[in-house]
Every structure is written in structure tokens, then in C-alpha cells.
Amino acid sequence: MELKQALGRAIRQARLNKHLTQEDFADVSGRTYLSALERGLKSPTLDKLHELSSVIGVHPLTLLTSCYLQLEETLTIEELFSLIRTELNQGEHEPH
Secondary structure, eight states: OOHHHHHHHHHHHHHHHTTOOGGGGTTTOOHHHHHHHHTTSOOOOHHHHHHHHHHHTSOHHHHHHHHHHHHSTTOOHHHHHHHHHHHHHHHHTSOO
């Protein structure tokens, strides 16, 4: 599975989990664009990902986490968060 496909699947799953239709995103995205995102044909900008996640009612990192868990099927959510926590903590000790 490619990155665009995994992100598209994550967006679609989150949208369906919240019982939202593609039309519910009319204020931030056209239905055709959202459909292309969900099918993995396009990649959203960071700003667009933020807008989509706000309509869904989830943090943008929720969508990205779901995406990367699909890409790396052997990785558990606990392992992913542990990796992220370690990397973020390492960054705290570096000069700005």
C-alpha cells in the first residue's frame, strides 16, 4: 500500500466512524476532491489535512497515526507512540 492510499483510507475510516458524508465537508472541500483523497489519488496539504480533521472532529495526528499503522501493519500503536515519544524527547535536548 502506498502512503497516499493509506492516508486516504484513514480519512475515509474516520469520516465513516463519525457518520459523516462527503457532502458534510462542503465548507472545506469539494466532494470530488475528497473522493480523490479517499481513493489515494491525491495528497492533501498540511492545511487541508487540518481542515478535514476539524470537520471530522479528530486531531490531525489521529489521521496520520492511522495512516502509518496501515502502512506498517506489524507496528502496534504502542510501539509507534513509544517511537514518537523517544524522538520528541531527543529533540528537547538539542539546542534551538
